[in-house]
Amino acid sequence: MAEGIAFDLVKGVLGKLGSALGDEIGLLRSFKHDADDLRSNFSAIQAVLLDAEERSSSAGKESHALRDWLRKLKDAAYDADGLLDEIRTQAALRQQQHPEVQNQNQPAEKVREFLSHANPMRLKFKVKMAHRMKELREKIGKIAKQRHDFGLAEAGPGRQAEFKHRETFSAVDEKEIVGRDDDKEKIVKLLLETGGDHDVSVIPIVGLGGLGKTTLAQMAFNDGRVTGQQRFDLRVWVCVSTDFHMKTIARSVKSATKEECDLDSLESVASFLLRIFSQKRFLLVLDDVWNEDKGKWKELKVVFKDGRQGSKILVTTRSEKVAAIMKTVEPHRVKGLSDDDCWTLFKRLAFDEGEENDYPSLVAIGKQIVKKCGGVPLAANALGSMMYSKNRTEDAWSAIRDNEIWSLQEEKTILPSLKLSYIQMPSALKQCFAYCSIFPKDYEIDKDDLIRQWIALGFISSHETWTSMEDIGNEYFNDLLWMSFLQEVEEDKEYRKVTTCRMHDLVHDLAQSVAREEVAVIVGEESTRIPESCRYVSIYSRFTPQVSITVMRRLRALQFRESGSLIMAFYSEAKCLRLLDLHGSEISMLPSSIGKLKLLRYLNLSSTNVQELPESITSLCNLQSLNLSGCRKIRTLPKFLGKLTNLQNLDLSDCRSLTIPDSISNLQNLYALNLSWCKRVISLESICHLKNLHYLNLSDLKFMETLPKSIESLQNLRILNLSNCISLLSLPSSLCDLKNLHDLNLSRLKSLVILPESIGSLQNLRILNVSKCHSLLSLPSSSSDLQHLEKLDISGCKKLCELPKMIRKLTKLRVLLNNKCSELKGMPRGISKLVSLQELSVFVVGKQDRVEHCASISELEHLKLVGELEIKGLENVTSPVDAKAANLIEKNLRSLKLEWNVLSAEEGMDSTVLPVEEMETVLENLQPHIKLENLEIGGYGGGKFPSWMMNRIGSCLPNLVGIRVENMPGCSSLPPLGQLPFLKALTIRNMPAVTNLGVDKFPALMRLNLSSMPVLREWVTVLTVDDEEGRRERVPIFPCLTHLYLEECPQLRPEPCLPPSVKSLDFYRTSKENLSLILERAMPFGGGDAAVSPQPPPDKGLRSLGIRGCEQLTCLPESLRSLTSLQRLEIWSCQDLERIEDWLGELTELQCLFINGCSSLRYLPAHKMTTLKILHIVGCPLLFDADGQFVDTSVDHIKYVYVDGRKYPYEEQASSSSEEEES
Structure with a gap:
């Protein structure tokens, strides 16, 4: 790269010259003098390089001349680097072919004699190298003399400013964003608005680069008011940049919905998007849009036309023209x-x-x-x-x-x-940063893969071990992240490590500027001619690039991703290539000539149709990383794979047809091996010879029944993943001899009953994951000896009944995930000693007289917990004083669930259960932190709520956004929940004594769930009040309520009507009489009286109606006929429903109809429903004749028809042979 990185490049060449003048170069006699001269001149140049690079950034003629001098120097340094690598490679190949020369007991003269043997090919190579070395010495000599023309000051490496690292590093925290609160509130308000002239609103955010448009969109996209309680049915983020196509949208939607789509067919992409967005309220962010072609936007927006009202498209762009083309509301302009x-x-x-x-x-x-x-x-x-x-x-x-x-x-x-x-920036970082310009703008960069590429290209010192180089690479990455040169990171939720990142456009412009002519990026339909000055090229295009022989011979890196096929000449000519990335390209076979790329260190063939690798690939003696992930057609690897003695990273994940050769055991330098989803792997004996292995992923090997005892030989192993190896019934005790293991993943081993008793021997273990091991009965007592353990995940272990009694010894434990452990009887005494614990899913209060060594709830007192906490078994609290001691009010929890176990009538009252008055005091003493956002209380046997939920709720819990109260037979009245200004979701279930919901106004409530409320009758939805001038005015109590769920509320009567804002209404187990009555009131009230408008305006009225499990419902109630704004109707498990009346066709807004499990349904007037676009039918056999055809109706006019999960009319399934043989 052209600017600011010559120092590190020259430093690398000097390092190779210093270490390679032994048996590899020194034995070639004509090299000695030239090599010494070369080292001398490079050392002289290095002394002035820092001054030259600094002055080249200035203005004026001198800086231009300096930049030209630096360019010539770098060209020569690249040539020297290539020459030295070729010589080293040739020596390595000789040693590989004749291993006897590696015998260190051989006299040096014997070795020299062997290498100097008059083999014609060997002699030709020596003469060629000698000639190139002489030319290089002369070229560097001239460049070294020219340094005097600039009056450069000498300074050694010490001149570089020491780069000061912070003690800790973390990704950017959105809570620390400054100066954008007002902007965010305006955007969020626009996203939450449901009215307007358009069902789908487009909101542009416009501003100069670097002002934070993307950050602002992220803040709004992730705001609790936007994400919470299913405000939107679908939320998708699309990074658009210059790729303004349906396929770009579809790729992100496919990822978000996990639904399949053929991205190669534009017609299937359009159909997929139409179906996904149809009848959904969606939020779509189109980030960094550059398209100013109005026609392209017109074509694209067609797929959004069937979205429900309230759908939003948030667009970020630098262009006012883009905003003008796409907007439906005025753009939000971001200022500095x-x-x-x-x-x-x-x-x-x-x-x-x-x-x-x-x-x-x-x-x-x-x-x-x-x-x-x-x-x-x-x-x-x-x-x-x-x-x-x-x-x-x-x-x-x-x-x-x-x-x-x-x-x-x-x-x-x-x-x-x-x-x-x-x-x-330090010079070592400059190379790594400038190389990032090889990725297109807005490209999502995989962190680990980027570091492997840096290593392959020599940007990280090759004199270090692989472990050290990865550590240095991580340090470099974190430095760039901290400096804001990399951003928009994604983190692995389990390990909390950065996995991907992007570059801001302005930073990418800088990277391109400093890389100058050495990096070329070809995207889409751009010109495919590559400048001859390039050494690093990425091609994201289906068009065959024009690559000259000159370019091929200079290239050090080629990313040919998601593209066509390389011309065959490339494999013979690109002899300087260190990195070849063909991920997702159309290549189906590699030519044997790939073996000529002797300097290749990184080869990525992932997600290609390659079926086999040529044996010649084993001659790539410098290869460090080989990625075959997702090559599902590949069946075998080269027989002599073990010849790749420098291979350090091998990814074979998702190679489902692959058989692993025994020669893999010869890869003694292998550092990381990924065999996830390699279904044919059933034995690991050969792998156990890989003594240097640090990372081993064996997840999803579903036919592997045992681990070999010899696994103990992998003494350098740090990470072992055995998740979802469902045939693995037990683990050998030798597994516990892996003394350096840091991370052990045993999740989803569903048949595993016990862990090795000696697991406590893993003294360096930091993370232990045994989640969803459904048969696991207990953890070995020795697990308390894991003194460095930081995270323990036992969630979903359904049969686990206790934790180790000495868990108090795990003083470094930060995270304990134990949710969905239904048999867990209590927490062990001494859990309060876990001074580092920050996250605890569930605290189970055990019965003191039945569970030995059971902790009291008071042990929560000194735990500094954050996040979410569930406290179960509160019926076992023996004293309100213990509840007070738990000190919940001081714990900065986001979510809290308090649960008493409801006793069945057969069990009777347990003698240990506190009297009602003391139970009420227990709940009083469990007051949570003021910042709590979600609260659930279940099974509480008291007759009243605590004071912090009654008159003081507005001041004690002002930030609540969600409340769930259930199974409380003694409470006859509810707290004044209308005092909560941010409450958005409320569930009230099985409170048989509650008769009304009160008359408090709920200013923000959006979702209401009322279930099993047998005497709930009065539900006032509108208040009549006096305005400032004394006039009577009708005010809705639930102005924002959009989703309403009603289950077994037989007496409920909304007065005077359902809240007009309700758009989605679901009934479950509701009588046909109550169903009809409530639907009659599902209309907006009039302006000044209680009149009901027969034709609600476009932004009013129900859009979605669900009817489930309603017995004795033989036909739909007549009141449904008035719901003229209805767009979606779902009918589930109404076994008595016999017919759907013709008048349903009068609902001209109806577009989606789902009918499931209505076994008596005989008549469906689909031919009357002329506006219907989607029809799903499951489990309704009487609608079809013996041939599976509809009876008495036509569905030809309906675009999407699915019957029992299959598209109708049924398409004949083409017979196809499986690509995988059954094992």
């Missing part, structure tokens, strides 16, 4: 942050917390630097990160403030602040 807000961002990264108070002079300079940010948050973050590494002196900070780069106008698209941050 104030200087104060930019200072807040800058200060947070430039100083440790509170440190700025010790440097008032630096604060003053820092605020002057911040003014140069132009209100761009990205710039403030980048500058703050850079200044953190600077000395705390006025000179150092003033030098940044006064740097001439602020006044340069060479590249207006590059922010000076970002360029300055790049210049100050």
Whole structure:
């Protein structure tokens, strides 16, 4: 790459020269003098390189000349690097072919004699290398002399500023975003609006690059008011950039919905999107849109036309023209942050917390630097990160403030602040950063794969072990992330590690600028001619690229992803290639000539149709990473795979037809092996010879019944994944001899009954996952000896009845996941000693007289828990004092569930259960933290709610958004829940004494669930009040309610009608009389009286109706006929339903009809339903004749018809042979 990375490139060449002048080069006699000269000249050049690179960033003629000198130097350094690698490779191949020369007991003369043997091919190679070395020495000699023309100052590597690392690193926290609260509230308000002239509203967010449009969209997209309680039926995020096509949308929708779609057919893509969005209220974010072609938007928006009212499309763009084309409402224009807000961002990264108070002079300079940010948050973050590494002196900070780069106008698209941050970056990081320009804009970059590519390209010192190089790569990645040069990270939820990231457009522009002509990215239908100066190329196009022989011979990396097929000449000519990525391309076979790519270190063939690898691939003696993931057609690997002695990463996941050769045991340098979903793997004997293995993934090997005892030989293993190996009945005790194991995943071993008793021997274990081991009865007592254990996941272990009694010894345990352990009888005493514990799913209060060593609820007192907590078995609390001691009010929980076990009448009352008054005091003493968002209480036997839920609920729990109360036979009245301004979801279930819902106004409630309320009758939905002028006014109590679920509420009478805002209504186990009555009231009330409008306006009235399990319902109630705005109707398990009346066709808005389990249904007037677009029928046999055809109706006009899960009319299934043989 062209700018700022020559220093590290020359440093790498010098390292190879220093280490390779032994048996590999020194034995070639003509090299000695030239190699010494080469090293001498490179050392002289390196001494002035830092000054040259710094001055080349300045303006003026000298900088142009310097950049030209650096370009020539880099070309020569690349040539030297290639030459040295070729020599090393040739020596390695000789040793591989003649292993006797590796015998260190051989006299040096014998080895030299062997290598100098007059073999014509060997002699030709030596002459060729000698000639190239001579040419290279002469070229470098001229370049070294030219350094004097610039008056460059000498400085060794010590001149580089030390890069100061923070003690800890974490991804960007959205809660720390500054200055965007007002913007966010405006966007959220637009997303929550349900009225308007369009069913699907398009809301553009417009602003300059780097202002935070994407961040603002993310904040709104993830806001609790938007995500909570199914406000939207479907939420999809699409990163568009320049790829404005239906397939781009479909790819993201497919990922979000997990539904299948043929992405190769535009017609199937359009049908898929129409079906997915039809009759759903969806939120779609189209991020970073550049398309200004109105015709393309017109074509695309057709697939959204059937979305339900309230659907939103949020668009981020830099272009006002894009906003004008797509908008249905006025765009939200994002402005730059104030200087104060930019200072807040800058200060947070430039100083440790509170440190700025010790440097008032630096604060003053820092605020002057911040003014140069132009209100761009990205710039403030980048500058703050850079200044953190600077000395705390006025000179150092003033030098940044006064740097001439602020006044340069060479590249207006590059922010000076970002360029300055790049210049100050350590040289090793510059290579890694500039290489990222090989990915298209907005590309989702896999972190681990990126690090493997850096290693393959030599950006991380090859003198380190693979483990060290991965550690360094992670450090580099985190540095770039911290500096805001990488962002928008995704994290693995289980391990809380970054998995993917993206580059901001402005940062990508900078990366392209510094990489200059050495990196080419070809996307879509762009020109496919590759400049001859390129060394790193990525092609994302179905078009065959024009690659000249010159380019082929210079290339070091080629990403040919999701593209056509490479021309055959490439494999013979690209001899400098270190990295070849063919992921998702159309390639089906590799030519044997791939064996000529001797310097190749990274080969990615994942998700291709490759069926076999040529044996010649085993001659790639430098290969470090081989990825065959998802190559489902490949059946065998080369017989001599073991010859790849430098292979360190082998991914064979999802190669379902693959048989593993025994020669895999020869891969002694293999670091990571992924065999997930390799169905044919049933034995691991050969794998147990891989002594250097650190990572082994054996998940989903469903036919593997045992682990070999020899697994104990994998003493370097750090991570072992055995999840979902369903045939694995037991584990050998030798597994516990893996002393270096950090992470053991045994989840979903459904037949596993016990763990090895010696599991406590795994003294370095950090993570143990045995979730969903449905047969597991207990954990070995030795598991308490896992003193470094940080996370224990036993969730879903249905038969697990107790935790280890000495669990208190796990003092480093941070996370204990134990939800869905239905047989767990209590928590062990001493759990309060888990001083590091932050997350606990469930605390089970055991019966003190029945469960030995059972902890009291008071042991929660000193645990610093956050997140979600469920407390079960509260009927076993023996004293209200213990409940008080639990100290829930001090625990910053987001969600809390309190559960008493409801005793059945047959069991009678347990003698240990507290009297009602004390039970009420227990609940009083369990008052949660003021920031609680979700509260559930079940099985409570008291007669009243605690004070913190009654008169004080508004002040004690002001942030509640969801409440569920159920199984409370003694409570006859409800808390004043209308005092909760943010309450959005309310479930009231099985409270047989409650007769009314009160008259409090619920300003934000969106979802209401009323179940098993036998005497609930009065439900006032409208209040009549006096306005300021004394006039009577009707005010809805539930102005935002959109979803209503009613189950077994036989006496319920909404007065005077259902809330007009209700759009979705579901009945379950409701009598036909009550069903009819409530539907009669499912209409908006009139303006000044109780009149009901027969034709509700477009934004009023029900859109979706569900009727389930209603007995004795032989036909639909006549009142349904008035629901003229109805768009979706579902009828489930109404066994007595015999016919659907013709008048259903009068509902001209009806588009979707689902009928399931109505076994008596004989008549369906589908031919009358002319507007119907989707019809699903399951379990209604009387609607069809013996040939499976509809009786008495026609469905030809309905676009999508499905019968018992199959598309109708039935398509003949083409016979096809399975690609996989049965095992």
